[in-house]
Amino acid sequence: MVHKSTVPSRVILGLLLAIVLDTAIQIFWKMAVSTIPSSSSAVLTFKVALQNRYFYWAMAGFVVQMVNWIRVLSEADLSFAQPFTALGYVTVLAFSSHVLHEQISINRLLGVFLIFMGVVFISRTPHQTTSKDRQ
Amino acid sequence: MTASGTGILTVVAAMTIESFAQMCLKVGASGGPKILVEPYQSQSISFAILSYAKSWIVIGILLYLIEIGLWTLALHQLDVSIAFPMGSLCFVGVALLSQLFLGESVGRLRWIGVFCILAGTVFITL
Numbered sequence: 001m002v003h004k005s006t007v008p009s010r011v012i013l014g015l016l017l018a019i020v021l022d023t024a025i026q027i028f029w030k031m032a033v034s035t036i037p038s039s040s041s042a043v044l045t046f047k048v049a050l051q052n053r054y055f056y057w058a059m060a061g062f063v064v065q066m067v068n069w070i071r072v073l074s075e076a077d078l079s080f081a082q083p084f085t086a087l088g089y090v091t092v093l094a095f096s097s098h099v100l101h102e103q104i105s106i107n108r109l110l111g112v113f114l115i116f117m118g119v120v121f122i123s124r125t126p127h128q129t130t131s132k133d134r135q
Numbered sequence: 136m137t138a139s140g141t142g143i144l145t146v147v148a149a150m151t152i153e154s155f156a157q158m159c160l161k162v163g164a165s166g167g168p169k170i171l172v173e174p175y176q177s178q179s180i181s182f183a184i185l186s187y188a189k190s191w192i193v194i195g196i197l198l199y200l201i202e203i204g205l206w207t208l209a210l211h212q213l214d215v216s217i218a219f220p221m222g223s224l225c226f227v228g229v230a231l232l233s234q235l236f237l238g239e240s241v242g243r244l245r246w247i248g249v250f251c252i253l254a255g256t257v258f259i260t261l
Binding site: 029033036042045046049062066069070071072073074077078079080082083086089093105107108110111112113114115116117118119120121122124125126129130 | 254
């Protein structure tokens with residue numbers, strides 16, 4: 001049973017923005033904690049992270065993300081919208097491969113393909129299956 | 136307990152909290168507890184503070200902040216190649232909560248999609 005659903009363009013744009021913001025947040029967050037040696041304590045990890053400017057960039061992205069995400073959720077199923085954020089994994093991978101000049105392994109290509117397939121399957125389900133006025 | 140055992144528990148806790156955070160944001164974004172299925176709808180409406188949509192957004196954000204802390208800790212305790220695929224368990228959690236509490240029809244195709252994503256994140260960290 002495959003339903004073709006017409007997803008409003010606001011929802012599509014919101015999902016795209018969510019993926020872009022997610023990618024930026026992940027990268028800033030990683031940059032904020034990457035200098036901390038893994039032997040340091042949890043308290044020290046937080047202390048150092050709080051002193052890093054990238055941590056605040058990540059938090060700023062988080063605020064914008066929250067506003068955007070609430071807008072998306074007001075018009076789409078949670079179980080429809082949320083899996084699209086998995087595409088952020090692909091963009092983070094692409095970005096870090098580009099910056100770190102890592103070789104793209106066959107496993108990674110397969111992983112990216114599976115994530116895309118997963119999102120394609122979900123995008124072919126109706127974007128809203130509940131009524132806002134369930135009483 | 137070993138360091139990685141603690142790390143795995145931290146990831147599972149973080150993903151459970153994230154799934155609930157997402158559900159709370161969805162309830163808030165949809166105008167409040169009327170989106171919930173029974174009996175959760177009546178229970179929430181009769182519980183004064185939960186009858187307002189804004190309360191759900193605030194709870195969702197608070198849960199997210201807890202999740203941020205736990206995830207930072209998890210990334211610190213675990214190798215990214217373990218933490219990262221485990222992090223996609225929140226897609227399973229969200230699908231479950233959406234079906235149980237929000238009454239969304241998570242049909243076979245959506246579940247297949249969720250498990251493809253889960254498998255995909257395992258492969259990209261191999």
